[in-house]
Amino acid sequence: MLHITMIGCGAIGVGVLELLEQDPQLCVDAVIASAGSAELVRQRLASFRQPPQVLTALPADARPDLLVECAGHKAIEEHVLPALERGIACLIVSVGALSEVGLVERLEAAAARGNTRIELLPGAIGGIDALSAAKVGGLDSVDYIGRKPARAWKNTPAEQLCELDSLSEPTVIFEGSAREAARLYPKNANVAATLSLAGLGLDRTRVTLIADPLSEDNVHQFQARGAFGGFEMSLRGKPLPANPKTSALTVYSVVRALGNHAHAISI
Numbered sequence: 001m002l003h004i005t006m007i008g009c010g011a012i013g014v015g016v017l018e019l020l021e022q023d024p025q026l027c028v029d030a031v032i033a034s035a036g037s038a039e040l041v042r043q044r045l046a047s048f049r050q051p052p053q054v055l056t057a058l059p060a061d062a063r064p065d066l067l068v069e070c071a072g073h074k075a076i077e078e079h080v081l082p083a084l085e086r087g088i089a090c091l092i093v094s095v096g097a098l099s100e101v102g103l104v105e106r107l108e109a110a111a112a113r114g115n116t117r118i119e120l121l122p123g124a125i126g127g128i129d130a131l132s133a134a135k136v137g138g139l140d141s142v143d144y145i146g147r148k149p150a151r152a153w154k155n156t157p158a159e160q161l162c163e164l165d166s167l168s169e170p171t172v173i174f175e176g177s178a179r180e181a182a183r184l185y186p187k188n189a190n191v192a193a194t195l196s197l198a199g200l201g202l203d204r205t206r207v208t209l210i211a212d213p214l215s216e217d218n219v220h221q222f223q224a225r226g227a228f229g230g231f232e233m234s235l236r237g238k239p240l241p242a243n244p245k246t247s248a249l250t251v252y253s254v255v256r257a258l259g260n261h262a263h264a265i266s267i
């Protein structure tokens with residue numbers, strides 16, 4: 001059995017825990033919550049058959065097989081970097097955080113010192129295997145369009161560009177590089193950052209973000225061109241009721257990745 005510690009117990013974390021209850025090969029022993037929400041998280045987990053322990057940091061003597069981040073950008077600094085130094089393998093879902101200058105290099109250095117590895121999860125997007133294989137032969141362009149219902153852009157700079165509550169047609173709220181998208185829309189730019197890391201990098205990956213009052217789904221589309229040929233992907237993700245910024249596929253992506261570590265065949 002694989003022993004896992006999870007950072008964050010919000011929309012993704014709870015969804016993952018619910019699904020893992022059915023897998024005898026995976027056990028989330030502990031959840032790391034922010035100090036201010038530890039009690040709330042304990043209440044959230046009370047109905048689970050075997051609720052994980054709720055902590056605010058990884059104890060010095062803890063040695064989980066895997067640490068999986070489902071929390072946000074700050075959690076990488078606070079928990080992932082120190083765990084890597086201690087030799088604990090980490091899975092990261094907040095991939096948008098890696099657009100911060102120097103963070104990729106710091107993660108690599110921490111993992112090298114701990115002689116361990118970091119896995120970036122595909123989350124809400126598919127086709128990362130094909131894109132990153134295409135990169136080996138050389139890519140010419142990667143263009144991404146992220147389209148979400150208007151409510152998913154609440155509390156973002158989109159609020160300064162348009163009246164989200166009364167939007168009547170799809171409205172482009174951002175066009176530019178993946179680096180700039182991640183800076184302005186950190187909670188909505190994980191896919192853009194993932195495509196960049198798998199493909200042409202943050203400065204050469206072109207991003208368009210759209211607030212679409214006519215869509216109920218989080219739609220992710222990208223096209224790539226290169227020596228391999230061409231590739232178009234369109235994915236209509238159902239948003240999680242607990243957090244409309246987040247697609248349900250992200251939960252399944254975490255469960256798949258953890259399962260691949262525990263099961264005999266990985267796919």
Ligand SMILES: NC(=O)C1=CN([C@@H]2O[C@H](COP(=O)(O)OP(=O)(O)OC[C@H]3O[C@@H](n4cnc5c(N)ncnc54)[C@H](OP(=O)(O)O)[C@@H]3O)[C@@H](O)[C@H]2O)C=CC1
Pocket residue numbers: 007008009010011012013032033034036037070071072073074075076078093094095096121122123124125186187188190191194242243245246247250
């Ligand atoms: N790769 C991808 O495709 C996707 C990635 N994501 C990313 O996944 C992350 C989680 O998403 P989601 O579950 O929807 O978000 P939620 O806001 O629903 O949940 C996040 C939880 O993590 C907790 N948290 C935040 N910071 C820390 C910290 N430093 N230590 C411990 N706990 C912390 C929050 O608690 P509190 O608020 O009390 O701090 C909250 O309970 C986000 O960063 C999001 O950007 C989301 C969708 C797709």
Ligand SMILES: O=C([O-])CC(=O)C(=O)O
Pocket residue numbers: 124146187188189190191192218237245246247248250
């Ligand atoms: O659809 C999602 O779950 C999240 C998303 O767009 C992103 O962070 O890029």
